[in-house]
Amino acid sequence: MDLRRLRYFIAVAEELHFGRAARRLHISQPPLSLQIQTLEQELGVALFERAGHRISLTDAGRELLPRARLVLAQAEAAKTAVQRVGRGESGALELGFTGSLPFTPVMPRVLHDFRRAYPGVQLQLRELSTREQIERLTAETLDVGFFRPTRHELLEQLETRVVLREPLLLALHADNLLARRKRLPLAALAQEPFILYSRSVSTGLHDQILALCLKAGFAPRIVQEVHEMPTIIGLVAAGVGVALVAASMRQIHVPGVVFLPLVETGVATDILLAWKRGPASPALRNFLAIALSQTK
Amino acid sequence: MDLRRLRYFIAVAEELHFGRAARRLHISQPPLSLQIQTLEQELGVALFERAGHRISLTDAGRELLPRARLVLAQAEAAKTAVQRVGRGESGALELGFTGSLPFTPVMPRVLHDFRRAYPGVQLQLRELSTREQIERLTAETLDVGFFRPTRHELLEQLETRVVLREPLLLALHADNLLARRKRLPLAALAQEPFILYSRSVSTGLHDQILALCLKAGFAPRIVQEVHEMPTIIGLVAAGVGVALVAASMRQIHVPGVVFLPLVETGVATDILLAWKRGPASPALRNFLAIALSQTK
């Protein structure tokens, strides 16, 4: 049984006239008659009653008609669905991000634009540490990820682009005397209790800030390590200590927390978009196109 | 898009190996590769990821697989359903019957046997007058009918078979003095109020009984005409009069009604099975085979 034959059958069943049906199918009448005969032979059942020049459906034909329509419609639906996936208009995309990313301007904008452009794609958002993202990206259990720079041996298997560079700000409690200043040199923090990113999870920021402090002439007195940037804000508000955070953390309004720029220039952290090298799925290509077009 | 290609695709998607899939499909490997390529071209999407010697499904392929299975399964279901109808194991059958038929031994037995033999056939039962049945049978809005003999010009377009011949009994009220007798001659009813079948609806019985009475030497005093036999029983119970009914009306047990055989022999009524001449649907053929096999 062939989809073509089913289509032919439907045409004849609807027109109840071989000639008209053939015209509608853009073929001539004889092959249409033959195809119907073949179908009937194949099924072992007469589908049409040929009484003189008037034809009508048999019981078997009446049984087949709606079923044939169904099969054809679902074949058509399968085709368009597959093509949508092929064009990246449908499908699924798993997106990783670290805790600070939702507060940056870039990730919300990318998500918004992509969702509007490709509403058929299921975006799965997963808050994951930088390391987890890298591991899952290489293992292809994650399609694309937002995180900040770090060191990782698997990074070379990934493609990365900087999508935003934002300054690091000093976050400290309003009660701290230093909070009255407009800006501060890093060295002013030499005696302050320091909240720092965990060495194992946020290697990049940990190392970057340690290096900055050493360059400023002191080793920070680390009183707490945290995994994610937003956590820091809470700790600062609780008076645990001071910290360096990305500028977009200012989005988090917590009473008692003051953000101050550093005197030093060029102290900043990048936000990266990363995905695995090699052939990208259509949905991923579309996502990258939108995400990267906004960072020119 | 072709059902064959979908079948091929499913095989490759399940085996993830062109060679094994080809063996399973009983074709050689090259045409299988070509068919998959053709399908991919047709859809404009890659369905398999050919990384070296290991192939895997693309997103589009994963989208297609369940849909292809569905289309194929439904095509298969359509095929078997149509063949079932073709063999008369399925489909619909409209059966007409007059009010007295459910009380005869023949109709319940035929229905029971047919339902057991062909449970897939939808049997629509319609209580219709003899005349309506004949008209609908010729118009092919009824497939087959049970009724008693009658005269009708359309009858010649129908095929009829006698499936049961049952005696006519006298039905009268227990209070009637005649009810004490074991049997009665028809002439004994000469003075009794007579309930008769309607001339217009049950022409056959009407004429038959009138003729019998005349032969017995009297014209019945008709006090009531009815359309259906069971109605008579109620009227007899109510003391309206006496009537001649088929023997199977004894099935209806109503207090006060007595059934007596006639002295005359050979006073009987036939039950007919009727259907339209010409090619019968498979379901009808099977029904007739069962109905007629029981009346040998």
Add this chain to the structure above:
DNA sequence: ATATTTGATATGTTATCCATATCATCCTGG
């Protein structure tokens, strides 16, 4: 390094499908 496996390519053969031409039958109108 070599043998084996695997999917792609090349080519000839066969089967299928379609179009033109024609036929048989039925219906319609004069």
Add this chain to the structure above:
DNA sequence: CCAGGATGATATGGATAACATATCAAATAT
């Protein structure tokens, strides 16, 4: 009642598509 038109079936040749055998290129395994 008969001729003409209409309708579906049949016959036949040509184009297309599907298949098998043979072969190749690349990757994996021993």
